[in-house]
Amino acid sequence: MQGYKKKRQLAFEEREQELLYLAEELMDTLGFAALTMDKLVAACDYSKGTVYNHFSSKEDLLCAICTRSMQVELQLFERALQFNGNSREKLLALCFAYRLHALLNPTQFYCVLSAKTPAVLEKASPVRLEQQQELEQALSAVADAVFEQAVLNGELTDGRGHSAGEFTFAIWALMFGTNALFNAASEAHMLKPLSADQTLLLNTNLLLDGMKFSPLSHEHDYAQSWQRVADEIFAEEVALIKRNGE
Amino acid sequence: MQGYKKKRQLAFEEREQELLYLAEELMDTLGFAALTMDKLVAACDYSKGTVYNHFSSKEDLLCAICTRSMQVELQLFERALQFNGNSREKLLALCFAYRLHALLNPTQFYCVLSAKTPAVLEKASPVRLEQQQELEQALSAVADAVFEQAVLNGELTDGRGHSAGEFTFAIWALMFGTNALFNAASEAHMLKPLSADQTLLLNTNLLLDGMKFSPLSHEHDYAQSWQRVADEIFAEEVALIKRNGE
């Protein structure tokens, strides 16, 4: 029967989410490296075989957490787009969302970082990797659209013939790198003389200025825009972080 | 006796290098994830206890490979500085060296990437982490010096009061991110429509233009500079990569 299979399928997906949530929780409480398939099995109500029915390996599980992470990130992106401002400010809002996501869900960000590691890439299942790429595509598409709109609006006029995709990749790489290095630095108890937010803002300003994305940073107060994004779009989340930080 | 201890110490360090080299070789041949302490022990002439006398854990070993990697990178940086050109071209040469290093030693780059992962950071020994930070400091210092020289030369005049360190961090994050994402993409057999070199060049051009680092990219043909770096400084290595690539 059709309905039966559908129900079954639904239960399967629900359980997968449950397992992913549990795995994340385990990492949160026990530390990132302490996540173990055995522990996950012990913590859930299912047997090892069932868990392995969902995730072909530990790395596959990591990858799954990673894609789920990008799904919630995508939602943050959609919200960021609602920011009332010019294209460059919208892009800034996306960067804000990216950073916010990393702060809200450090564990998830760890997974994303690990998922760029060959040790994980080598062992994750092909299906999972494909899903991950699709999500990355979806996330990139959001930024692409902003760049394309900026061209239409005349905010981005440099005609060197670079595609939106290239610009998106550049800002993505910059955000990824900045966040990764920051996290590593804080994890290693390094001195952190410069505030993460300010650095992030500076870096995006430099890159977008280099794209000649007007209004340029000396023509507009993007620190204020950054603050506005925090207040007008993500007030709740920012408050949550503040509370957790203390 | 003084001389005795010294000799002993020397032998210890020599053995450590030997082990590191061996570990890297194992990763090269068996795949990144296949590196195992047991295998390393089996491959070397020492016992497990001795190996663990050098590296407190597998992650510590990874970290050690990572710092050694940065040492060779530092040498490449020194050579890059020899490039005959303006400050911005020297910085470009540094970026070239960074990329070159990742291409020449993919395994080492994997280690560097993994070393940003909390799973590794959590388990590496404090001493090792400190060494790693020192090396990062040394590498940053090279770029810092170029930025500072550029200010003295009047090539970098933007007076927004940003320190060389901030600029260095920005370009470092951009390079790290670009390389990491590229490697992950190629590992996952993703479509790669854009050439890595061109993308890298574009990204640095954008960022440095945003810093108002003259001559700006529309005032100078940095693609040519990039090629010159390849020919004049790293011809040997580039040839090696070409050969290996086929």
Next chain:
DNA sequence: GTCACTTATTGACGGATCGTCATAATAGTT
């Protein structure tokens, strides 16, 4: 309601891997 058949679940198990530690060996000292 029962039987045959398909699909999903279980958890014990083998094979690896990690890191430790009591024991053995080696070097230096007296």
Next chain:
DNA sequence: AACTATTATGACGATCCGTCAATAAGTGAC
């Protein structure tokens, strides 16, 4: 040669991973 301090050894216990034969649950036919 005897004694001490340092280093090396590899067997061992504890995990951890992933598999698979056995078991249970679900489904449709009669």
